[in-house]
Amino acid sequence: MIFVGERINTGFKDIKQAVMDKDPKPLQRWARDQTAAGATYLDVNLGAVSTKPEDMCWMIETVQAAVDTPISIDSNKPAILAEAIKVCNKPPLINSSTASQEKMDVFLPIVVECGGSVIGLSMDDAGAPKSADMRVEKAGMFLATAMEHGITPDRVFLDPIVMPLKFMQDQAKEILEAARQFLLFSDPAPHIICGLSNVSNGTTHKKLINRIFLTMLINNGADAAICDVMDTDLVHAALTAELVMNREIYADSYI
Amino acid sequence: MIFVGERINTGFKDIKQAVMDKDPKPLQRWARDQTAAGATYLDVNLGAVSTKPEDMCWMIETVQAAVDTPISIDSNKPAILAEAIKVCNKPPLINSSTASQEKMDVFLPIVVECGGSVIGLSMDDAGAPKSADMRVEKAGMFLATAMEHGITPDRVFLDPIVMPLKFMQDQAKEILEAARQFLLFSDPAPHIICGLSNVSNGTTHKKLINRIFLTMLINNGADAAICDVMDTDLVHAALTAELVMNREIYADSYI
Numbered sequence: 001m002i003f004v005g006e007r008i009n010t011g012f013k014d015i016k017q018a019v020m021d022k023d024p025k026p027l028q029r030w031a032r033d034q035t036a037a038g039a040t041y042l043d044v045n046l047g048a049v050s051t052k053p054e055d056m057c058w059m060i061e062t063v064q065a066a067v068d069t070p071i072s073i074d075s076n077k078p079a080i081l082a083e084a085i086k087v088c089n090k091p092p093l094i095n096s097s098t099a100s101q102e103k104m105d106v107f108l109p110i111v112v113e114c115g116g117s118v119i120g121l122s123m124d125d126a127g128a129p130k131s132a133d134m135r136v137e138k139a140g141m142f143l144a145t146a147m148e149h150g151i152t153p154d155r156v157f158l159d160p161i162v163m164p165l166k167f168m169q170d171q172a173k174e175i176l177e178a179a180r181q182f183l184l185f186s187d188p189a190p191h192i193i194c195g196l197s198n199v200s201n202g203t204t205h206k207k208l209i210n211r212i213f214l215t216m217l218i219n220n221g222a223d224a225a226i227c228d229v230m231d232t233d234l235v236h237a238a239l240t241a242e243l244v245m246n247r248e249i250y251a252d253s254y255i
Numbered sequence: 256m257i258f259v260g261e262r263i264n265t266g267f268k269d270i271k272q273a274v275m276d277k278d279p280k281p282l283q284r285w286a287r288d289q290t291a292a293g294a295t296y297l298d299v300n301l302g303a304v305s306t307k308p309e310d311m312c313w314m315i316e317t318v319q320a321a322v323d324t325p326i327s328i329d330s331n332k333p334a335i336l337a338e339a340i341k342v343c344n345k346p347p348l349i350n351s352s353t354a355s356q357e358k359m360d361v362f363l364p365i366v367v368e369c370g371g372s373v374i375g376l377s378m379d380d381a382g383a384p385k386s387a388d389m390r391v392e393k394a395g396m397f398l399a400t401a402m403e404h405g406i407t408p409d410r411v412f413l414d415p416i417v418m419p420l421k422f423m424q425d426q427a428k429e430i431l432e433a434a435r436q437f438l439l440f441s442d443p444a445p446h447i448i449c450g451l452s453n454v455s456n457g458t459t460h461k462k463l464i465n466r467i468f469l470t471m472l473i474n475n476g477a478d479a480a481i482c483d484v485m486d487t488d489l490v491h492a493a494l495t496a497e498l499v500m501n502r503e504i505y506a507d508s509y510i
Contacts, residue, residue, distance in 0.1 A: 255460060
């Protein structure tokens, strides 16, 4: 399972304050804690705090001074991405591009330049997808275009776009069905990822819903999630689901 | 979700002793507790304690004196079943028949006679199935034969035969794939059930493995399980999975 730790994001107050104060400690504590909890990548998101590439570069360099976990650069701004990739010690995960031609024309060359991986959202400028079919069409477009740029499927993470269960309950099945079809695009298949926390938005049982939805998504082929890696129950659920899928060999001590 | 409470079984010491002593209290306590926990059926299993139909009838009548939850008659002995159906106050679930012609010839008329439902195992005299294809073949045979007897798919519970993850890890994916194909047999589809606890046999994290496997099986179409309904985390996992499948309408108070 590929876990992308979601916590180094200025959407959280402590990170926002730390970026404004250029205080490395909160970022480095979350970097260490998430790495210890099993994060494969650390997502780094500057959010609306600044539009300056050097602020994103400061965040990445601060994290890298504490751990050697690869970075997921969470930005939709080409100017920021272009600078951020230069300071990454390891090939980063670019988070993310839509499947619109305009976006792919800009983002995919950046992925090629840094030798990293990329999250492709199954949507374009027309907005959020409503059906499994629409997701499959957009994700297929993204994967094909990435491959034309020489980016192999093992460097592509397709995202079926998770919607809140509470407000768009009928979308959950569409998302699961889309993931199952993404698996068929290529052999070996691309990675399948989701921004998990959105599924439980506004609900009273967030952690339960997160781990049940991730379990079902793994059953349909997902091998990655941007999520709260500090949620031990979530991590255990995902590891168990991978055992059931026969992706890891059973041992009594598997968690 | 259809939960079949597994606890009134002489495989458990307290039930074995109670049946030998004809002490109604342990059976009635488990009948009430499992019903309160959400059991749709109460499985009643005489096991090897006795071969007398009247002992099974005593168990059923004892349970029915405490609760009005329908009974799942857990026996592969036609002589016991033939008497047991006569004392059931509500149409029972017959647990179970294999797909061998000889077994179906005996069991299906009993199901017709009592107007109940039946669990059809996806195996025949050749023994436990090794692949999804084999399970689909046997389950399809069972459903077709049941329908020839006038038993509609809503009274048929197909069981893909759950194997222990620890000892037969590659079987889990086969079981899940079989369930997904069972869904396609008819419209409306038959029920899909499993004897859940077997999946975690011999493991160190039984409850975790039970609930993750059940979640994945629900994702593939299962709507029933013979399980420990007193395991609150398991019940919550199943109810959440049903929300994701859009089978129940979301409410903040859904568990």
